[in-house]
Amino acid sequence: MYLIGLTGGIASGKSTVARRLYEHGAVHLDADELARRVVAPGTPGLAAIVAEFGERVLQADGSLDRAKLGELVFNDDAARARLNAIVHPAVRELSGRLIAKAEAENPDAVVVYDVPLLVEASVDHPFDLIVVTNAPRKTQVKRLVEERGLDLNQAEARVDAQVDNTRRLQIADVVIDTDGTLAHTMSQTDALWADIAARRAARA
Secondary structure (H helix, E strand, O other), rough: EEEEEEEEOOOOOOHHHHHHHHHOOOEEEEHHHHHHHOOOOOOOHHHHHHHHHHHHEEEEOOEHHHHHHHHHHHOHHHHHHHHHHHHHHHHHHHHHHHHHHHHHHOOOOOOEOOOOOOOOOOOOOOOOOOEEEOOOOHHHHHHHHHOOOOOOOHHHHHHOOOOOOOHHHHHOOOEEEOOOOOHHHHHHHHHHHEEEEEHHHHOO
């Protein structure tokens, strides 16, 4: 198995790169989707969040009110740390099981684990390669406004709340520049896939 850690700031093109690698045949795991699974109704994760923050973070149907929880923790570092202490270990455990499952099903699989918070959450899976998507802050803000409907202040706050991109770039084995055209991003991703094939052939 070949395990790729894919990370990058919000609106930096991670999903585009992940989708292209999936089209080439990679198994795609999305940390955001796993984070939703570990706090689904009936999970220990949701019970722990309710114990920590109260039933005000629940919707009428008993599911997590992500918007309400987000309001509580977005500008409160201590509250966000308490939330992360619940969610991050649960996501690490689930992702570890899914990576092991992918390897058991196909020992030659290429697995792409898309982890926005790879640096912040200290994700420590044994990655063979870490890929970082990179776009300037102004491009990230522009995409959040134009593609996700945020106002300018919201967009800037979302970008600035994340770790400085310099820290991501320091751990990168490969950087994909997503500030240009979609075709440019795709061509870099295609080249990455070809390089992975060559690396694996050399390792065999």
